[in-house]
Amino acid sequence: MQSILSHFHYTDPGILEQERSKIFRQLWLFACLSSTLAAPNAYASLSLAGQPVLIQNCNGEIRAFKNQCPHRLVPLQAEGFGQSPMRCPYHGWTFNNDGSVKSIPHESNLYNFSSEEREKLCMKRYAVEIVGNMIFINLSENPLPIEKQFTPEILDKLRDISTHFSAQTAHITVEVDYNWKLQYENVLDYNHVPYVHPQSFLPLLTKDNSSNLTKKKIEQPSIPFFPDVPSTLNAQSYHTRAALKIPPQPWHSMVDRYGEGGFFENFFLFPNVNFNCAEGMVFKIEQYEPLTPSRTAVRFTMAVAKEKQRIRALPAILSGCIRNDVNVLHEDRMYLERLQKGLHAGSPKVHHGQYERYLISFAQVYEKLLKGERPW
Structure with a gap:
């Protein structure tokens, strides 16, 4: 046929x-092995569906984010694999384990964000499923259950x-x-x-x-x-x-x-x-x-x-x-x-x-x- x-x-x-x-x-995509992220602040960065994705060991929990600082969209982690906290190398912004802004150098003098503006300065987070030693990421706002795919x-x-x-x-x-x-x-x-x-x-x-x-x-x-x-x-x-x-x-x-x-x-x-x-x-x-x-x-x-x-x-x-x-x-x-x-x-x-x-x-x-x- x-x-x-x-x-x-x-x-x-x-x-x-x-x-x-x-x-x-819309679907679950393989990202990396969880064994490569065993150490504190270990990370993997890669492109999935044309999107820059960061998978980070956050206090023992594997979390995934869009690998872009909300300030000027620079990747937080540039290497494929490494170990470092979530810190933007361009202007020094640091982020909490949930992707929210932790600190901004000279914030009051240089930025003067309102509390509402600052709250929105958060890294986009993605859904994560760990299957044995394999980490899968879903980029959708409403990810389908992984059991629907596999x-x-x-x-x-x-x-x-x-x-x-x-x-x-x-x-x-x-x-x-x-x-x-x-x-x-x-x-x-x-x-x-x-x-x-x-x-x-x-x-x-x-x-x-x-x-x-x-x-x-x-x-x-x-x-x-x-x-x-x-x-x-x-x-x-x-x-x-x-x-x-x-x-x-x-x-x-x-x-x-x-x-x-x-x-x-x-x-x-x-x-x-x-x-x-x-x-x-x-x-x-x-x-x-x-x-x-x-x-x-x-x-x-x-x-x-x-x-x-x-x-x-x-x-x-x-x-x-x-x-x-x-x-x-x-x-x-x-x-x-x-x-x-x-x-x-x-x-x-x-x-x-x-x-x-x-x-x-x-x-x-x-x-x-x-x-x-x-x-x-």
């Missing part, structure tokens, strides 16, 4: 603004698996020149793996871990055939599992593996997260933040399973893991950037095969949300 989406869903600036308004600013089964699974992460994590952001939906559709599509990743990812799905596969030797991996997927919001976030074998490394015996191992577990979290676990030892969260209709920031968060003993080489291990996943992204990138460049007013709609049920359902729910419908 043909997709209900057309070229302009991937190229039109007006569509991007609708996505931000009707999808990203099923209880998915939430329970996320709570369980995310508590197995090591305390130390690695982060990197890669910007690519194509629409965010192309990347999300790509990770929903298992069928491209033998053709795009024959040397990187495919060998891990084979019995012998052969590293010298050529395209002539490629065997089709087992592709799950999904039944019709309901076009409801919570049906878009789901879990899959496939056999996987990582070549053994010395550090594997030094971590507390999640589950029984031997599997690659994927969590597709609508609208823009692919979270996976390799053999219960390596965890990656990949998130797609739209920058323009044809440019996307891909954010990686990488962890290994909790250490049973100190691993001195853990920074190097995390660096190697994240480098491998970035390499896989670059393999996809070559094709997706070509695809994006070829989209134009005369581009035909794509054709979906039977196995692409989740891509079809994704498009249906996406379109409902753009129309302002409530598919839950």
Whole structure:
């Protein structure tokens, strides 16, 4: 069948603004791991739906704000991660844990705010849900219950698996020149793996871990055939599992593996997260933040399973893991950037095969949300 989406869903600036308004600013979005904010005044700052967001440890409670000082709109925290009180670096304003103004240097001489004006000088606050070790933020004034977006089964699974992460994590952001939906559709599509990743990812799905596969030797991996997927919001976030074998490394015996191992577990979290676990030892969260209709920031968060003993080489291990996943992204990138460049007013709609049920359902729910419908 043909997709209900057309070229302009991937190229039109007006569509991007609708996505931000009707999808990203209405749904729960993954922000960061709570383990990265364990220390007092620890923070994370990032862009969500085009909005600057600050997540801060406020006296042991995780809170989220718009990362803008109400005075001149300068970000309070400029780095991705750090540890400092909420203080504007531009004019020295400081803020309480609820986002209200705590102090303004030389306030009476320089500003002369009335009590009513001063009370309004408050940072905008956002709703927070912590699921295990994962922090989700909702930018809406009236956020929907997170259970409307994710099923209880998915939430329970996320709570369980995310508590197995090591305390130390690695982060990197890669910007690519194509629409965010192309990347999300790509990770929903298992069928491209033998053709795009024959040397990187495919060998891990084979019995012998052969590293010298050529395209002539490629065997089709087992592709799950999904039944019709309901076009409801919570049906878009789901879990899959496939056999996987990582070549053994010395550090594997030094971590507390999640589950029984031997599997690659994927969590597709609508609208823009692919979270996976390799053999219960390596965890990656990949998130797609739209920058323009044809440019996307891909954010990686990488962890290994909790250490049973100190691993001195853990920074190097995390660096190697994240480098491998970035390499896989670059393999996809070559094709997706070509695809994006070829989209134009005369581009035909794509054709979906039977196995692409989740891509079809994704498009249906996406379109409902753009129309302002409530598919839950």
